[in-house]
Amino acid sequence: MRMSNLLLPTLREVPADAEITSHKLMLRAAMIRRLGSGIYSYLPLGLRVLQKVEKIIREEMNNAGAQELLMPALLPAEAYQASGRWDVFGASMFKLKDRYDRDYCLGPTHEELFTQTVIDNVKSYKEYPMTLYQIQTKYRDEARPRFGVIRSREFVMKDAYSFDTSDEGLDESYKKMYDAYNRIFERLGLDFTVVDADSGAMGGSGSQEFMVKSPVGEDGIAYCDCCGYAANYEKAECVNAPKPSAEDGGDMEKIHTPNVHTIEELVSFLGAEPYNFAKTIIYKADDKYIAAMVRGDREINEVKLKNLVGCTDDLELAEPYMVRQLTNAEVGFAGPVGLDIPVYVDKEVETMKNFIIGANETDMHYKNVNIGKDFTPHTVADIRVIEEGDACPRCGKPIKTALGIEVGHIFKLGTKYSNALGLTFQDEDGRSKVVTMGCYGIGVTRCLSAAVEQNNDENGIIWPVSIAPFEAIVIPVNAKNEEQTEAAEKIYNELKAKGIDALIDDRNERPGVKFKDADLIGIPVRIVVGKKIGEGIVEYKERTAQTSDEKTVEAAVDDVVKFVEGKR
């Protein structure tokens, strides 16, 4: 590609609406442009990267035996109504009507459609197992689009679905996808971690996420360097870490604690430690109210709690007026004693003796409280958020935590959708049996952001060769020097003849501008044709994170072409 013909409006200044590095760089490098909140256009450079990512995904999916097809994005409501997700997705789904007032949506994910396709076209056990996939634009009306294409409302997703006649078959199909995903993200040049995950709204039994560790990640992950355990915060199992009890060992006693609402205030007022206190939070679960208790220095894991309670809508904090009504006190004094709603207690609280709780009375707490003696929990379970330094649930060593960008997620769905929609197959014995499913997603456009987020320096993007928009750029230093431009054209043509994605900066710009743009858009190899071309010598340089202290290397023209070839 000739740079003089390329739509590449690079920006010197950072657009004001970009916050994180990858978003800023993708805008500056003219990969994307914003059209609305969470809606982006891909300019030629961005599209090239997108297509390279898609190509890698296709190759690995095809190698794993999956078949590509393409579904519509505009979907009649029926399929989603049948599975119940028309309501479950609710506000997150873009819904619209046609001229006859019929309901449609823009597809947020396609379990229903793939399931229906198999129902319509596959009958016999002989045709299983089968894995189908597509790379397609998805639509989700996100509550808060953010960070450029990391969380956008229109995005490209690779979604795959496996169909098996047995649980063992599902395990096998799942493993194939798991392996393919590892190869894909390795080829994309991402530094990623596979974590156990909650299966959330998708339903089903097991699920894992592919996380790119990054400070701008939206998910918390806990991992152990010793045994390799890794899990999303939502899922990470917690191990009790008992702390010393308060010394006072008498019976439960009500104490006056004026204007003490928070744990911190309580700590300084009573001279106790946060872990001597158990906090009680009132939640609204569907149309019911429940209470949840964790130790004072812990946080409630709402995903675990929601799964435990089994509510279908979102679990949310109870409204303040309801807290007042249920506890007969101002917010901040809730406790389990005398509370007329189910109390879910974190298992760590069971290790506590003589602790302090709210007394359901303004400005009052109880001390010397003990489970069993003073109140009875509805349920005791793991409902807290894991913390850095907690014991690893597998090997007991201290756990580490990080933030991650979720680039892939794989699920064992089981029979959730096949049951709901009626996907069965006829077995050898002529009986009708239910198909078991898996589903496997990759946020394709999100991968671009993740790659940029992980690979950049103060000068711009540093693309891994596998997904770089161009593999090499040829820069004649002086556009008006014929010897230089001719030599540059020759190298460019040789690179192209060898099938290398090459770019030539044939613009009549000063060298500084060309160098800055080449760095910004992150081309892996830069070839500069300058003054020494008379001696048959050009320079080349690799774009790496160590750009500043890496030397350019002089070489003969032919050697440079060979070098670029060797980088692939």
Added chain:
RNA sequence: CGGGAUGUGGCUCAGUUUGGUAGAGCACUACGUUCGGGACGUAGGGGCCGCAGGUUCAAAUCCUGUCAUCCCGACCA
């Protein structure tokens, strides 16, 4: 959906407090000088100041409403 902020040429922003003919830098066009890390000079083009009402002799500026965008939280590839 709660909390905070911002809307002025393609991009970054000043001007709003205290109403009085719309500004700068970058980008763009032409010419000239330059040419190894985002050059310089001269001359140009481009904005109903988010939108709609209102107050006023006069509104980017004051008032009301509305829309949009971003950030912080609850949700997800």
